[in-house]
Amino acid sequence: MAALVQQENTCELHFSNLHFKIKKKEILKDISGQFPPASLIAVIGPSGGGKTTLLNILSAYSPQNASCDYLQVNGVNTNFEHLRNISCYITQDIHLNDLLTVEENMCFAADFKLGVTHSQIEKNAIITELLDSFGLSTMRTTRAGKLSSGERKRLALAQEMISDPKIIYLDEPTTGLDISSTYQTLAFLKKIAARGKTVICTIHQVCASHFNMFDFAYVIADGQCAYQGRPQDLVMFLHNQGMPCNIHHNPADYFPMEMELVKREVHNRYYTVGQYYMSVFILDLPISTLTVITSNMLIYYLTGQPLEQERVILFIIVSVVMGATTNAIGFCFGTLLNFNNAIFLASCTQVPLLAISGFAIMPQDIPYLVDKFSQLMYVRTGANGFLVAVFGLQPRKLNCPAEAEYCFYSNTHRFMKELQIDPNDYTSALYVLAVWCISVRVITYYTMRYRLSLPIYIPCISTK
Template identity: 25%
Template sequence: MVNLTMDASSSQSLTKVRTQKRPDSLKIELLPIPEHCVPATFGQELSNQINVGFKNLSYCVREGVFHRRRRKILRQISGDFYAGDLTAIMGPSGCGKTTLMNILAGYTTKDVIGKLLINDELRNHTLFKKQSSYIMQNDHLQPLLTVHESMMIAANLKLDSEISQKEKKSRANDILEAIGLWSCRKVRTGALSGGQRKRLSIALELLRNPQVMFFDEPTSGLDSSTSKQCVMLLKQLAQEGKTVICTIHQPSALIFEMFDHLYAVAEGRCIYQGSIKGMLPYLEDLGLRCPPYHNPADYLLEVASGEHGMYIEDLVIKSENGQSQDWRRRQRDTLQMQSIEHIDRMMRNGVVTPVRAPPSNFSIKKTFTGQTDSSKKIQCFAKTYPTSFCNQLQVLLKRSFLMLSRDRTLTYSRILTHLFVALFIGTLYFGIGNDAKEILNNANYLFYTVMFLMLTSFNCVTLTFPSEIPIIIKEHFNSWYSVNSYYLSVIISDVPIQIISTLIYAIITFYMTAQPTESFRLFFFLIICILISLVAQSFGLLIGASLDLKSGIILGPICFLPFTIFSGFFVQLNDAHPYMRWLFHVSYLKYGFEGLMLSIFGYDRGKLPCSIDYCHFVYPDKFLDQMDMEDAVYSHCIYFLLGLTIFIRTVTYFILQSRVRR
């Protein structure tokens, strides 16, 4: 690879900054680093550091019913975020700071105009993603996994397969101990506090030691002490030479002073880029004087919102829309040192949980420009994910089965529901299967079986799968695994539970209702029951991947309710209007109902005993004729249901792929 360097003046200046040492009294003790590990430190070579820049960046969104109106979010802004600096992007709501963060992180790529730079050269998006991570505002974690399980699963997905399991475990344990989560390593993530969840989200991404870290409002929803603790951790990560960039909204004065670099945005343009200490003199040059004992961060937001007059144009011109470097300071000021010392003292006194930046093991050195032939060749053959597809599938299957074993709704409730309903239906229709008098009730039982298996299979997935989408999006964006491996793991892991539940219901009701005991009839009956449940589960996956939970509950029944009337139970094919008969041939409920009817009454079943004086349907073939199923073929039912299952799951895969990438 080609090593990237900055211009000579910038290199000398930055080298001077990186080699400055904090007073010993203010140092935060890091974890001991093994002798064979070489951490990424404050004094590492600049070629290993990543400075993020952007020039003339613009972004528009389309609005209106037909998306004809365009609204500008970012307007020709520029900026530079250096390695070793803790950078804050600030601005009032709707100013474009989150949009800017999404673009810099690569989360938003469509309709972006301008240049994204790494060490003053155009960046290669694919290679950049391998050394960056994005911790979003909402901590999307698997609630049924413990802290240590989450770390080990992430380690097996994010670290190279060549690294031994012992080293991965050691790395995970070091990080947990460093950020103060070792004591709750056996606690499920759903039971963690807000600050613990935030630290765990950071810990998961630190496993691969990214050089660039993006945080979307990391202190959102946290109390004052926890916010200080979180920002202190980010500060330590920056001191190790990482580029740490975060959006933040109305920080306290103490937290505000801890940032090295401030990038202020208003109306999609940059109004200030520089140090925290330089912000107030910068504003005073335009006659904007911050009142005494007033939080400078609050005052900046008031200015950006226009509460003190229309100064935005003047500020944009003064900052050259982010290109001016006049107000960037290369040293920490006294207030910042006092802020760090204050939080350090709180940690030593036990007011907040002590957190430390973990040692930077497994450092991965890469370059990020894609302009040369050699880097293009590397990109073509580079792995998109740290581990192979097979390893991803193995780890994700293990995670899925572990969560299923603890999920009361998706596993235990589903099995118990099928068991109790089977006993109830078996009692209600007890012994009807071998009596011609009860043949209509037997048909009612078969149709109820179709509806019950369809509804339970559909609802279980529709109610649970949408909650997985944000987790998939976060983990896939940070290059944990591919959509292919995740989707295949979901299908493989959930199918056994669904089949077991279906078999429990089908076998219990089959024998309690005294259906014919021929083994082939039981086999045919079970096959159709399983296929019905798989088709309904496929529709549930489709709705869950396409819509959110609320929309899925409202629109989901459209998948099966219109086809209920065309199932052959309420209206027979020959009785329907000629223009409506084609709907019978596309109704999967019809094929499911026909398959069950044929398994019970078909294949030349003999005369049924009659317990009363007269039974009209003594011969099952006559009853099938009455139900317009004289020409039904069992194999056609199998082919249709199996083909529909494969088709829907394939469509679901492409929808999920599109949604995750979008």
């Protein structure tokens, strides 16, 4: 039986005195709650009240710096890691592989989530049932990039339903939808909840009729729980607290005071960061290698360099290692910063390195400490490797113009000596470049984990 129609093992989630702060600012202030099973639950409140933060923590999307007395599922103590394993999280901004069709996106998710535990026939059956149930069967061959906002949300949810999560978190699933689309989305989520799933949504703004479609409401104001219970009882609760709601007011509007696709897929257990990083590296390696060899050999030939086997092979080796190093550095900047800032900062760091690498200043004119520093930089060592390949090894006699009385640099080894480069030492350059390449690759892996804000799972303990 497909994952969608399983009704057993419903989950009731209970948390007590959940506390979260960033530096000295308290976001959640010892709040507690109990979310009933097989229910559509609305987490509502004013902007900045802590709705999304609560969802991020309960889904184990970013539980760092969070603490509580206990977390329970069906009355049994648990932790954030277990919550992550039985749940899925759909963020507000839906990120899909836009170039893939609806069916291809589903197959992609099924292959990663189900692996070899299910045959291809079983996977196809699950995909077909989910697409039929989610109203996407007529769009199998439509590219995800051409879907409407509501259809993208349904596709993202259908992908996560493949692994049969017991708890489903959605961050503002109705944002950007019109009234009709909002009703259809909530009706669809209510149908999923009726099949045994605990569906928890943050809602920023919703009309009164839509608000009453929820089975349970959890109201957050200023990082504290203001109300939890049936939406239909909210008005009476506020009235009893001395805050009567005007008959013309919407109860949901009345109370007291995102690398994103990868982040979602890593969190929802498609793959690990290490697996993603290695796959990107393996896929990029042949393309970048072929590009570097083609472009550099074209330059080598057009500049009239000797077509000697030893020089050509060494030139190719240096080109590949240098290309891998610069590619790793670019990838590192890309994981740390957004696109524009990465390009700007990467360019700014290259200028001083070029200046002290013998391109603008002769090595003997560079201060001693700066010279030693530049010898460890990939720009200078890469340049040295290229110079050894082109002008080193066996001495070359460069052509001297007929009108020139004397050509000091006609002997290539004399030129290499002026640059303080051993004409026969290419291994030093390769070693330094290899160290750079490996080190930056390792650093990039950890910067990627930092950028994705992957959780470090800790026991849920009291701060009191």
